[in-house]
Amino acid sequence: MKVAIIGAGIAGLTSARELTRHGVQVQVFEKSRGVGGRLANKRLEWGNIDMGAQYFTARDERFQKQVDQWREQGIVACWQFNPHSLRSGELTTRPDSTPRFVGTPKMNSLAHALSQNIDIAFQTRIERLERTKDGWSLVAADGHVIQERYDWVVLSLPAEQSKVLLSGTPVECQIPEQTHVPCWALALATLGDVPAEIQGIFGDEVVSWVSRLSSRPQRHFQDKESRQKGLGNYDDLWMLHFSSEWSTAHAKDSAVNITQAGLEWLSAALEKHVEKPLQVVHDFKHYWRYARVKDDKAASSIIADRSSGVGVIGAWSAGGRVEGAYLSALDFVDYFFHEDN
Structure with a gap:
């Protein structure tokens, strides 16, 4: 056959x-x-970026068994943190026991293994x-x-x-x-001293999720060559996923400055947690036309x-x-x- x-x-x-x-x-x-599909990793001159899924969970025994095998092989690691939530403009957090996993050293390592x-x-x-x-x-x-x-x-x-x-x-x-709704994905390499405990943020009607890529396990974004060129001189690397509603309203051909919108949102969210506003050193954006399913249940x-x-x-x-x-x-x-x- x-x-x-x-x-x-x-x-x-x-x-x-x-x-x-x-x-x-x-x-x-x-x-x-x-x-890899939506586990895509983008290799840029100044860093490697996971553009799609930022982590995954395992609920079914069959998938959990596969995840355990990947962990033994060093392909997957557990990302342990308490995510923050943006509520009325304030970042809050509470204990979270959900096991979250990432591919190592990048998300599409799972796809390469398969x-x-x-x-x-x-x-x-x-x-x-x-x-x-x-x-x-x-x-x-x-x-x-x-x-x-x-x-x-x-x-x-x-x-x-x-x-x-x-x-x-x-x-x-x-x-x-x-079946799907779109999503703007925006990577920001920034200068600024952000508290280490802020690793992931569940957002609002503009940005739905933020990953602090540089905080995830076994991540090496700034290679020797990029540092020598002066391209890797930044403190953090972030991935912002804009909400499906916002991404639909500001589609691929939109005149809106996606980078500026993302920086303003992230700066406002972190305002009370940093002494100085973040400075963007590098940025990269990607429009996912088929990003999320409308009915995930x-x-x-x-x-x-x-x-x-x-x-x-x-x-x-x-x-x-x-x-x-x-x-x-x-x-x-x-x-x-x-x-x-």
């Missing part, structure tokens, strides 16, 4: 790994130059699927037709993109529309059709979050392939 998987995020890579273990021949297609021994075609955006008598044919965005024929095609993409690619198939009507569902050989997986089909991506892949593989192989 031959299976094509489109998308090299956690769901796609987990399904590829599990299918390979069952003796299935798997080929993964990824539009970008690397793995991608070992998996055949991945990078920088290959699949634009069209065609059903032939010999199986599924894939057509890339540049018009190139993949010569291989596949018994199954599994999409590990945002629901909106999956629905377009699977138009006319039996599962199209099962894929919801407008949606029940897990398997979307697939045996007769036509198509499946759809991803965090959005299992309540969101990194754990949801992982479990959606396990559920799909267990249900459709375990007994057959």
Whole structure:
């Protein structure tokens, strides 16, 4: 059996790994130059930045088992801190026992671990699927037709993109529309003396979450070369995730100065905790069009059709979050392939 998987995020890579273990021949297609999806890490001249998910949690026993293995391998570490919350302009905190985990030395280390021994075609955006008598044919965005024929095609993409690619198939009507909301992500490298206990902030209607990237375990943002060039001379590195409402109102083509908006928000939030206003040394922003799912409490569902050989997986089909991506892949593989192989 031959299976094509489109998308090299956690769901796609987990399904590829599990299918390979069952003796299935798997080929993964990824539009970008690397793995990880929303665990993306951006390597800049002045530092390495986790642009997407800032941490993950584990509630299901199956995912907890995988997290434990990753921790033993040094791929994952526990980020222990009490998050702050912004309430009426004031930062408050209270004891928080939620175990939060991060990939080490960067978030997409999880994806790199899952991608070992998996055949991945990078920088290959699949634009069209065609059903032939010999199986599924894939057509890339540049018009190139993949010569291989596949018994199954599994999409590990945002629901909106999956629905377009699977138009006319039996599962199209099962894929919801407008599942995701956008998010502006802004990295700020700053000068300023901020108390060490402020590591994460649950925000408000403008900025929903802030990570103090430089406080997370096993993070080395300022390499020797960047320091020699004078590019790594800063005290902290922050990641601001703007709220979906604010990001929708100020979309990718907005004239709003995202960096200035983020700096003003962070400065106001930290005003009573620093002696001097923060100074920005470097900044970088990224617009996530498909950032978060609207309903993160949606029940897990398997979307697939045996007769036509198509499946759809991803965090959005299992309540969101990194754990949801992982479990959606396990559920799909267990249900459709375990007994057959």
